Amino acid sequence: xxxxxxxxINIVLLFILVMLVITGCGGGGxxxxxxxxxxxxxxxxxxxxxxxxxxxxxxxxxFGYTWTEVPGTTAVMHEGLLAGEVDVHMECWTDNIPPYKSxxxxxxxxxxxxxxxxxxxxxxxPRYVIxxxxxxxxxxxxxxxxxVWDLKDYPxxxxxxxxxxxxxxxxxxxxxxxDEIMHNKYLHYGLDETFIYFRxxxxxxxxxxxxxxxxxxxxxxxxxxxxxWLLGTLxxxxxxxxxxxxxxxxxxxxxxxxxxxxxxxSNKFADDENNADFVEFLRNYTTSxxxxxxxxxxxxxxxxxxxxxxxxxxxxxxxxxxxxxxxPDDAKTMKSFLGK
Amino acid sequence: MDWLYNFPFQLPINLGAxxxxxxxxxxxxxxFFDVIRNTLAFLxxxxxxxxxxxxxxxxxxxxxxxxxxxxxxxxxxxxYSVLLLFVGSVGFWNLMNETLSIIIASVIISLLLGxxxxxxxxxxxxxxxxxxxxxxxxxxxxxxxxxxxALLFFGLGKPPAVIATTIYxxxxxIRLTNHGIRQIDEEVVEAALAFGSTNMQALIxxxxxxxxxxxxxxxxxxxxxxxxxxxxxSMIGATGLGMEVLIGVQRIQIGxxxxxxxxxxxxxxxxDRLTQGLVRRTxxxxxx
Numbered sequence: 001x002x003x004x005x006x007x008x009i010n011i012v013l014l015f016i017l018v019m020l021v022i023t024g025c026g027g028g029g030x031x032x033x034x035x036x037x038x039x040x041x042x043x044x045x046x047x048x049x050x051x052x053x054x055x056x057x058x059x060x061x062x063f064g065y066t067w068t069e070v071p072g073t074t075a076v077m078h079e080g081l082l083a084g085e086v087d088v089h090m091e092c093w094t095d096n097i098p099p100y101k102s103x104x105x106x107x108x109x110x111x112x113x114x115x116x117x118x119x120x121x122x123x124x125x126p127r128y129v130i131x132x133x134x135x136x137x138x139x140x141x142x143x144x145x146x147x148v149w150d151l152k153d154y155p156x157x158x159x160x161x162x163x164x165x166x167x168x169x170x171x172x173x174x175x176x177x178x179d180e181i182m183h184n185k186y187l188h189y190g191l192d193e194t195f196i197y198f199r200x201x202x203x204x205x206x207x208x209x210x211x212x213x214x215x216x217x218x219x220x221x222x223x224x225x226x227x228x229w230l231l232g233t234l235x236x237x238x239x240x241x242x243x244x245x246x247x248x249x250x251x252x253x254x255x256x257x258x259x260x261x262x263x264x265x266s267n268k269f270a271d272d273e274n275n276a277d278f279v280e281f282l283r284n285y286t287t288s289x290x291x292x293x294x295x296x297x298x299x300x301x302x303x304x305x306x307x308x309x310x311x312x313x314x315x316x317x318x319x320x321x322x323x324x325x326x327x328p329d330d331a332k333t334m335k336s337f338l339g340k
Numbered sequence: 341m342d343w344l345y346n347f348p349f350q351l352p353i354n355l356g357a358x359x360x361x362x363x364x365x366x367x368x369x370x371x372f373f374d375v376i377r378n379t380l381a382f383l384x385x386x387x388x389x390x391x392x393x394x395x396x397x398x399x400x401x402x403x404x405x406x407x408x409x410x411x412x413x414x415x416x417x418x419x420y421s422v423l424l425l426f427v428g429s430v431g432f433w434n435l436m437n438e439t440l441s442i443i444i445a446s447v448i449i450s451l452l453l454g455x456x457x458x459x460x461x462x463x464x465x466x467x468x469x470x471x472x473x474x475x476x477x478x479x480x481x482x483x484x485x486x487x488x489x490a491l492l493f494f495g496l497g498k499p500p501a502v503i504a505t506t507i508y509x510x511x512x513x514i515r516l517t518n519h520g521i522r523q524i525d526e527e528v529v530e531a532a533l534a535f536g537s538t539n540m541q542a543l544i545x546x547x548x549x550x551x552x553x554x555x556x557x558x559x560x561x562x563x564x565x566x567x568x569x570x571x572x573x574s575m576i577g578a579t580g581l582g583m584e585v586l587i588g589v590q591r592i593q594i595g596x597x598x599x600x601x602x603x604x605x606x607x608x609x610x611x612d613r614l615t616q617g618l619v620r621r622t623x624x625x626x627x628x
Contacts, residue, residue: 075592098591161381162497170496174574174583175590199583200496201575204484208491216367303356 038269038278041077041089042069044203046229046299047292051090051115053307054295054314055285061337062330063278075175082108084268088282091115092264096176110270112282117260119289121178121225123148123169124210124236129157129219138217148189148239155194157219167195170209170222174199178256182223185241185252210234225259227293229300258289284325291318312338366492373493380445380499388441396433400424403610410617420613423606432581432603439580440607442498442573443566446505450562454510458517458558459543468518475511483508483572491576501578505569512561520554521547556619563615567608581607 038059040052049069056067070077070086078097080086092111094100104111125145127133132140142154151158155167169191172179179199186197200206206222207230213220214234221239224231241255248254263282270279295314304310315322316338322331366373391399400421408417427436461467483504490500524547532546533539548555574582581600588597 073590075590079592161377161495161499162385173590174587198496198577199579201577201583201586204488205491205496205576208488209496212363212366212492212495215363216370 036065038065038067039085039087040067040069041080041086042071043074043077043089043091044071046296047227048091049307050292050295050299050310050314051287053311055088055090055282057308057311057315058281058326058334059278062326062333063281065278073175078103081264081266084266087266087269089264090285092262093176093259094262095259096178098177107267109267110265112263112265112270112279113285115261115263115286116227116288116292117258119226119258119261120238121256121259122223122241123151123182123221123239124224124231125219125221125239126214127235127237128217130237133217136217141219146240148185148241149191151221151239152189152191152194154219158195158221160196160198163196167221168198169195170206170220171197171199172223173203173206174201178223178259181250181252181256183252184250188252210236227289227296229296232293232297233300281325281330286324287321291321316340362489363492366489377494377499380494380502381497383448384441384445384498384502387444388437391437391440392434396428400428403614406614407610407617410614410621416613420610423610427603427606430599430603432584432600435579435581435584435600436603436607439570439582439604442501442505442578442580443563443570446502446509446566446569447559447563449502449506450510450513450566451559453506454513454558454562455517455555458514458555459521459548461514462518462521471514475514478507479511483569484575487572487576496577498578500576501569501573504573504576505566508569509562509565512565513555513558516558516561517551517555520551520558523554524550553619553623556615556622560612560615560619563611564608567604567611570604 038056040056042049042052052067052069056065059065059067070080072080074093074096077086077089078092078100081089081092082103092100103109125142128136128138128140129142130140130145131143132138141157142150144150145154151167151169155165158167158169160166160168169186171182171186183197186192186195191197200209200222206224210220210222210224210230211234224236226232242248242253244254244257249257263285265279265282269275291314294317295310298313299305299307299310315334319335319338319340322334325331326334403424404417404421406417407420408414411417427433457471461471486507487500487504490503494500494503528550529542529546532542537545570578570580570582571585572582574580574586581604584600585597585604588594588600
């Protein structure tokens, strides 16, 4: 008898548990309807987070969303966008996402606008290597260094500690398409005779390599790109290359063109009627490399780590952007929030 | 009521100052860290050079013989050599040597430091109390937290990879040496001392042989830990199979990632079985 009661109790408990799980899930699944949360992709670099904060702030103040970020690598973020787990990707570096074009053509996600396409990338060296720095007491160690292929003559300036006698140039992040192009360039200009093409593995590693060399006043030759706080803060020179030509580019025989950086949204987000006005705003969202650097430099100078604060400052400083991005009424709402 | 659910205060910690101190430190003692970096680079290079100089079929033959003798079954030897043959035939032989040179260098350093440290810890309860939380920290601290400062000090590439791997892989050899010596029957040690052996003699002739199976398990675990760091260290520029995995994963080239991942698994399995064979042999010996 007691056993039977115990069994009954167990069954009832199990039933309650199952009901809880079902209703719990149901509650989560039905939470659509009105404004919800926008999930931005955070591929890991500053300008990405900055644009997220700018768009997020507007989404919050004008359209009544809340917003959050999901961190991950470029590839993971792109997959998230396709799967609808990421709603908006403010900075799709189209050249660094190999399947970008084919996925776009297949309609797996939507491209809303070009965020900016006036950026630089390539092999940088600190300015003191070429011109010296009287203030820090650094003499110019390679005054004739101007073009990428000039590097070939200076292996001893950029020593590689794994292969004595050779120089080291830091390439791009493995997996980015530009990495392959940079490697082709390295072969094309015969840099392989005197240099090692060193893949830094990740962006923090590459940054650390550049910064620690820069602070010690040592020469360093590394791939990097703008707009970044790194190149906004350090005085680096982009080594020149042959002018851009499309058919030479992939073989690394010419300079890298500006990468088109787009705003992408998932189909799930774009197809939702409720998001129509926010999507319309993103369609108008364009900035420039210089504008982005301005925002990042503000953060570096004031020492703040609050991207939202930077976004507020940026939008107040450039409130003309709001007129092109938003309808007059919405622009007014936003401006009054910014205290204009 | 907000303070009930949100923490009511926050200490004003100046994290920027920590950054500055670490950076200043790395610049001030740059020459010191350069010595360490060059030594490590030299060690890795020597091992890599040696591995590359051994013809591939000799290595496969050695693995075959070792697999056979250690397990006592010829099938095992065959299996391991076929697995290695696969790694070579998909074009990963040199990458494997590169990866192995990092692993071997880290294991050598781990054993050189970890084994004496384990003995030391086993002799003193106080040392044990101090070292234990340290070891816990080393095993659980997210790798990138100390990897990035390691880059400031040692640059990118194989030297910081060896350091990061050692920090992670040294833990089991210390723990298991300590554990192995502590679990020896006290009467055995007492008997040795009663027969007039010094503490040193008791350690070398009685304690260590008695603890050898456990210590060898520590060696095996250290090796496995070192292998598990291969992909992580590729994120700071360590070349080899880990870099292949990284590139494959970053580009969503599933095949490339899978193939190089499989090669790492093969290396791990072969090394694991061989060292476990060693463990078993020591067990047999110390029993008899």
